[in-house]
Structure formats: structure tokens, C-alpha cells
Amino acid sequence: MAQRALSETRTAEDQAFARSLAARHFRGAVWERFFQAAIVIGIVALLALMFNTVNRIVGLVAVQEAIHPSEISDVPLEQLSAEQLAAILTERLPSGGRVLVRDGLLGGADYYNANNTLTMGQFLPDVTLPESVASKKLSELQPEDTQALFVAAMDKNTLLDEVYDQVVGRDVVGSWPLTASLFNRADIEAEIAADHPNATLQWNSWLDLQFLVDSMSNTPADTGIRTAFLGTIWVLLLTLLVSFPLGVGTALYLEEYSSGNNWLERFIETNIRNLAGVPSIIYGLLGLAIFVRTLESITQGRTVISAALTMALLILPVIIINAQEALRAVPPSIREASFGLGATKWQTIWNQVLPAAMPGILTGTILGMSRAIGETAPLIIIGAATFIVKDPNSPVSKFTVIPIQIYNWAKQPGGQYQDIAAAGIVLLLIVLLLFNATAIILRQRFRRSLSA
Amino acid sequence: MTTTNGATAIDLKSVKVFYNDKLAVDDVNIPIYHNKITAFIGPSGCGKSTVLRSINRMNDLIPGARVEGQVLYHNKNLYGDNVDPVEVRRRIGMVFQKPNPFPKSIYDNVAYGPRLLGIRDRRTLDEIVERSIKGAYLWDEVKDDLKKSGLALSGGQQQRLCIARTIAVEPDVILMDEPASALDPIATQAIEELMRELVKQYTIVIVTHNMQQAQRVSDYTAFFSIRKAEETGGQERRWGVLGEYAPTDQLFSNPKAEETERYIRGEFG
Numbered sequence: 001m002a003q004r005a006l007s008e009t010r011t012a013e014d015q016a017f018a019r020s021l022a023a024r025h026f027r028g029a030v031w032e033r034f035f036q037a038a039i040v041i042g043i044v045a046l047l048a049l050m051f052n053t054v055n056r057i058v059g060l061v062a063v064q065e066a067i068h069p070s071e072i073s074d075v076p077l078e079q080l081s082a083e084q085l086a087a088i089l090t091e092r093l094p095s096g097g098r099v100l101v102r103d104g105l106l107g108g109a110d111y112y113n114a115n116n117t118l119t120m121g122q123f124l125p126d127v128t129l130p131e132s133v134a135s136k137k138l139s140e141l142q143p144e145d146t147q148a149l150f151v152a153a154m155d156k157n158t159l160l161d162e163v164y165d166q167v168v169g170r171d172v173v174g175s176w177p178l179t180a181s182l183f184n185r186a187d188i189e190a191e192i193a194a195d196h197p198n199a200t201l202q203w204n205s206w207l208d209l210q211f212l213v214d215s216m217s218n219t220p221a222d223t224g225i226r227t228a229f230l231g232t233i234w235v236l237l238l239t240l241l242v243s244f245p246l247g248v249g250t251a252l253y254l255e256e257y258s259s260g261n262n263w264l265e266r267f268i269e270t271n272i273r274n275l276a277g278v279p280s281i282i283y284g285l286l287g288l289a290i291f292v293r294t295l296e297s298i299t300q301g302r303t304v305i306s307a308a309l310t311m312a313l314l315i316l317p318v319i320i321i322n323a324q325e326a327l328r329a330v331p332p333s334i335r336e337a338s339f340g341l342g343a344t345k346w347q348t349i350w351n352q353v354l355p356a357a358m359p360g361i362l363t364g365t366i367l368g369m370s371r372a373i374g375e376t377a378p379l380i381i382i383g384a385a386t387f388i389v390k391d392p393n394s395p396v397s398k399f400t401v402i403p404i405q406i407y408n409w410a411k412q413p414g415g416q417y418q419d420i421a422a423a424g425i426v427l428l429l430i431v432l433l434l435f436n437a438t439a440i441i442l443r444q445r446f447r448r449s450l451s452a
Numbered sequence: 453m454t455t456t457n458g459a460t461a462i463d464l465k466s467v468k469v470f471y472n473d474k475l476a477v478d479d480v481n482i483p484i485y486h487n488k489i490t491a492f493i494g495p496s497g498c499g500k501s502t503v504l505r506s507i508n509r510m511n512d513l514i515p516g517a518r519v520e521g522q523v524l525y526h527n528k529n530l531y532g533d534n535v536d537p538v539e540v541r542r543r544i545g546m547v548f549q550k551p552n553p554f555p556k557s558i559y560d561n562v563a564y565g566p567r568l569l570g571i572r573d574r575r576t577l578d579e580i581v582e583r584s585i586k587g588a589y590l591w592d593e594v595k596d597d598l599k600k601s602g603l604a605l606s607g608g609q610q611q612r613l614c615i616a617r618t619i620a621v622e623p624d625v626i627l628m629d630e631p632a633s634a635l636d637p638i639a640t641q642a643i644e645e646l647m648r649e650l651v652k653q654y655t656i657v658i659v660t661h662n663m664q665q666a667q668r669v670s671d672y673t674a675f676f677s678i679r680k681a682e683e684t685g686g687q688e689r690r691w692g693v694l695g696e697y698a699p700t701d702q703l704f705s706n707p708k709a710e711e712t713e714r715y716i717r718g719e720f721g
């Protein structure tokens with residue numbers, strides 16, 4: 001050992017030193033192992049999560065049709081005209097197709113119940129309807145009316161999809177995770193043969209393009225996440241639009257303009273720090289009381305803008321605190337140089353301080369947005385829709401977001417709902433990664449422009 | 453070196469500086485002569501930088517700093533009611549101890565001051581940038597690379613860039629706060645030669661720790677020293693005062709105050 005070579009005399013003192021040195025090295029090594037173990041545990045947990053989700057998304061499904069297409073039409077369904085498809089729907093569906101009108105066109109049971117008194121023309125102002133149809137309420141529709149309504153409101157492909165979904169009734173009667181599909185295929189086939197003799201087994205990935213572009217449906221196999229995906233994008237963009245200028249503005253005022261000496265400013269600073277730790281559900285209650293109820297005339301209630309304002313409040317402390325740290329980290333020499341050349345305070349802030357602080361400000365914004373993207377509790381409180389087929393298209397649209405959709409699916413009984421929830425989780429993670437990647441690239445660009 | 457009094461560019465009259473109501477520098481009276489280099493020397497903590505920063509109101513940026521007395525510039529008190537510190541700093545530029553170029557290109561560093569004044573015309577800016585960098589004797593080293601970051605230059609080049617940046621707004625007076633203390637001897641020599649050139653057009657005030665440097669470059673020298681007093685409670689209170697002010701030759705060859713002589717001989721520092 002090294003210490004033996006150095007201490008030739010081997011006095012008692014040398015020996016004590018050698019012993020204590022070994023003990024000191026040992027203590028360090030123990031801690032090093034501990035830190036390594038922490039990383040290994042983290043990686044294992046992450047891999048387990050990824051395996052669990054992917055395992056759910058890809059696998060075998062058993063598909064069964066209620067009626068074979070040949071029983072409905074002599075020619076393949078694809079060759080029928082829109083009128084013929086609409087006639088099939090009216091003929092084969094319960095209540096002469098009125099249920100499909102309610103759920104497919106009018107936005108579901110809630111919408112219908114609340115607006116039972118409106119006529120078709122009032123419900124669907126964008127669709128050109130024959131006068132005989134437009135003046136009727138839902139309960140007054142005759143089969144020929146629903147048929148005309150279907151032709152007017154849906155194109156041929158939508159009608160075809162509806163025939164397949166509602167009449168032919170392609171139904172997924174069983175699904176199996178990836179591991180079972182790969183290693184237990186014989187058992188699955190035996191189970192299918194016993195329970196669903198007409199069903200066929202096929203490979204399926206729940207996360208596919210169809211999942212992205214389809215809107216919600218009552219059957220898990222047909223459902224998609226488009227509405228929730230667009231809802232998330234809307235809420236996030238509006239949140240960013242509100243919280244970034246407000247947060248950076250607050251930080252600028254507190255750091256650059258206020259003296260920080262009077263009790264009010266100290267009170268504000270302390271409370272911004274406290275607010276960063278307030279549970280998100282409390283922000284939900286605040287949003288419900290202020291944005292949904294009090295300001296209903298402006299926000300129209302449970303809408304995208306109410307959600308975005310609540311989220312903005314939620315992430316403001318994160319943005320403010322990080323922006324303050326970033327502004328404080330700007331070297332005083334840069335400010336002095338700017339002031340020394342005769343710059344005004346604003347010129348110094350705009351030309352020197354803000355660009356230098358921008359990487360840090362963006363880091364805070366990334367943190368805030370990452371939090372907003374996954375928040376569910378406050379949005380449940382302010383009342384994101386649980387079932388919605390209409391895409392959000394303005395700040396006052398009804399909406400839902402991906403995490404809420406995942407939650408709704410995950411709490412449903414039945415295996416396939418768990419599968420699409422897993423698909424939703426992966427999509428949420430992808431959106432999160434894309435968002436963060438954009439911000440990191442922006443930050444790097446700022447940083448590069450600042451360094452040599 | 454002339455010892456006759458030329459026109460004064462700046463007149464410090466009974467200047468006192470306080471930080472949070474604690475006296476930092478007491479009663480400084482110095483006339484600073486036009487187109488001369490005036491050096492401030494003295495031990496650490498004597499307040500020479502504080503006085504320098506009170507000349508272009510950089511002390512305003514420090515919370516709790518307060519200046520009493522008068523700093524006369526063209527017979528106008530810079531601490532008068534209707535004086536805008538932004539204008540003061542545009543007339544009285546400053547070069548700092550540590551080279552502090554902006555994290556921008558060489559061109560943008562020099563063009564920063566003129567742009568603050570609202571000059572946008574590309575050709576005018578090009579002219580100002582070239583003239584200023586030439587004025588700081590940096591042109592031959594950077595003329596092909598004006599787009600390069602100012603931070604990519606060596607320490608001495610950075611400091612000359614900072615000087616070019618300062619003269620780009622054509623101030624009357626340039627304050628230099630130990631401009632060569634972070635530089636190697638060769639870069640220091642370049643800065644000193646540059647100062648001798650610049651003084652033909654500008655009035656220069658320099659704070660330095662280096663007595664040889666003061667001797668080499670300055671025309672007038674102000675020596676600052678420290679006063680101490682025991683306060684109630686056993687705490688020591690220290691503040692700076694002007695020890696002696698004279699033409700440089702005279703101050704170094706024939707100091708009037710005994711304290712100045714001891715400082716010059718290196719007995720304390």
C-alpha cells in the first residue's frame with residue numbers, strides 16, 4: 001500500500017495514520033456505492049414503467065363481428081352510396097337512428113338532456129338541413145328525417161365508419177399484453193375458442209395514427225385521443241402566453257426596480273415562495289371560484305381559458321422564482337459596463353440583463369410547463385369535460401386534456417380501457433419530451449450566443 | 453511635465469461619500485485638469501475607487517450610497533437637482549478593473565454606446581466602430597474578425613476593447629478603475645502606452661495600486677490614506693481621506709506629508 005512505502009520508520013504514529021487513512025477511504029467508498037445504488041434504482045424504476053406501458057400497448061386482440069357485412073348488403077359496403085349507408089343506419093339502429101344523432105352529432109347524452117327543447121336547426125346551425133328536419137326536435141324525428149340528417153351532416157367515410165362501428169359491430173372482445181401474446185399464445189387461442197368461437201386473433205398496437213386522429217367513442221377499440229390532445233395543446237399555449245410575460249415581469253420588477261427594503265415587498269417575495277408549494281388542488285378551487293364562477297361572463301365557465309388561467313396561476317411561482325435567480329446571476333460587471341456607457345435602466349435591462357438571464361428564465365419556464373402538462377387535479381376541480389367529441393377551437397371551448405383522459409380510461413373496468421390508458425400515457429410522455437426538447441434547444445441557442 | 457494649472461475638467465469640492473450613513477470618504481478636494489492623467493493611489497480601503505465612482509455617479513447604482521459636497525463639471529454640480537446621471541455617464545466614461553466586454557460580437561460591443569444614443573445608420577456605425585477600435589490600438593488584431601465574440605479575445609485585448617467601447621461615445625473624461633491590475637506585464641504596457649495617446653484628446657483619471665504605474669503615466673497624483681477611530685463598544689471605524697495631491701513628479705520626489713513618503717517607500721500598502 002502507498003502509505004507503507006511512505007512511512008519507513010513505522011512509528012506508532014505512522015501506524016495510526018495508516019489505519020485512519022484506510023478508514024477514511026472506506027467511508028468514502030461506502031458513500032460512492034450508495035450513490036451508485038440510487039442511480040441504479042432510479043433506472044430500474046424507469047425501465048419497469050416503460051416496460052409496463054409498452055407491454056399494455058402492443059399485443060394480441062380478439063376481434064368479433066356481431067353481423068357479417070354480407071348479411072346487410074349484397075355488394076361490399078365500400079361501394080354503397082351515402083344515401084344507402086344512411087338508410088342502413090336508420091333501419092338497423094335503435095330508435096330509428098336517433099341515438100346516433102344524439103351521441104354522434106349533438107355531443108352526447110349530457111348535451112341532449114340539457115337542451116332537450118332545441119330544434120335540429122338550432123343545434124346544428126352549420127349544417128344545411130331540409131326545412132322539415134331543421135324545425136324538429138330530437139324526439140320528433142322520423143326515420144326519413146334521421147336519414148336526411150345523416151346525409152347532410154356526415155360525409156361518406158364517416159357514414160361507412162358508423163356502419164362498421166354501430167351495425168357490423170366490430171368488437172374487441174379480448175386483449176392480451178405483449179408478454180402473454182409472445183409466450184402464451186396457445187393458452188390465449190384455447191381461451192378464445194372456448195369463450196368467443198367467432199372471434200379472430202390479430203396483432204394490434206393501441207398507440208397508432210388512428211388513436212391520434214380519432215375523437216372519443218364509447219367503445220375502447222374505436223376511441224381516440226384527438227380531442228384531449230388538442231385540449232392539452234390549447235391549454236398549454238394559453239398558459240404559456242399568460243404566465244411567461246406575467247412571471248418574467250414580476251421577477252423583473254422585484255429584482256430590478258423594487259428596493260426590496262419595505263415590508264410589503266418582503267411579504268410578497270416570501271409569499272411567492274410559499275405559493276410554489278401550495279397543493280395544486282387548491283389552485284383548482286381558486287380557479288373554480290374565480291375563473292369559472294365569478295368571471296363566467298368572460299370565460300364562459302368550464303372552458304379552455306379558465307383552465308389556462310388556473311394553470312398559469314399554478315406555475316407562476318415556479319417561473320418567477322427561477323427568473324429571479326437568473327436575473328440575480330447576471331454578473332454586475334455587465335450592468336456596470338452598460339450604465340457606464342450612458343445606458344438608461346431600461347436599455348440596460350433590455351439589451352444586457354434579459355438576454356444574459358434568458359437561459360435561466362427558460363429553464364424555469366420549462367419546469368413550469370412540465371408541471372402544467374401533467375396536472376390533473378385542478379382541472380378536474382374546475383370541470384374539464386369527461387366525455388367530449390367536439391374539438392376545442394377557441395379559448396372558450398369546452399375541453400379535456402390528456403391526463404384527465406388517461407384518468408377516465410384507467411378507472412373504467414375492462415382490459416381494453418387499461419390498454420388505451422397506457423397508449424395515452426406514452427403520448428403524454430412524448431408531448432412532454434417534445435416540449436422540453438424545444439425549450440432546451442432554445443436555451444442552448446441563447447447560451448451559445450452569449451459565450452465565446 | 454507641466455505643473456502650471458491648466459483648465460480644470462472636473463472639480464471635486466468637499467466630497468464626502470457615505471454607505472448606509474457610514475462615512476466612507478471624508479472631505480475630498482481635487483481639481484482634475486483637462487487633457488491630463490490624474491492618478492489616485494493609496495492603500496486598500498482608502499476610498500480611491502469610491503471617489504472615482506462618485507465622479508460619474510456610478511455610486512448611484514449601489515443601494516444606500518450617498519454623496520455630499522460638489523462634483524463640478526463645466527461649473528455645474530453633477531449632483532444637482534436637474535442632472536440626469538445617464539447624461540453624466542455619457543460624458544464621463546468608465547473602464548473597469550476586470551475587462552467586462554458584453555457577451556456580444558466585437559462590433560456590437562463597440563457599437564453599443566452609439567446605438568444607445570439612437571444611431572442606427574449602418575455606415576455611420578461602421579465608421580465609429582473602426583475609428584474607436586483604431587483609437588484603442590486594437591484594429592490590426594481584430595479587423596478581420598469583428599463578428600467574433602468579445603469574450604474570445606485575450607485579457608489585454610478585452611480591456612482595449614472596453615476602452616474602444618468607451619471612446620465610441622466620445623466622452624470628455626475617461627475614468628479607469630485599476631484598468632491593468634488583471635493583466636500581464638505586456639498587456640499592461642500596451643494599456644499604459646494607450647493612455648498616453650488617449651490623453652491628447654481626453655481627460656483621464658486612473659485608480660491604481662501600482663505606484664510605478666502612477667509614476668510612469670500620470671501628470672497629477674492624489675494619495676488617499678485611512679483614518680481610524682475607536683467607537684463606543686470597542687468597534688473600529690475607518691474612512692478614507694485625501695492625504696496629498698500634487699503633480700506626480702513632485703509627489704514622488706518630494707512628498708510633503710510623512711504618511712505619503714512612508715507609502716511611497718512601501719512601508720504599508
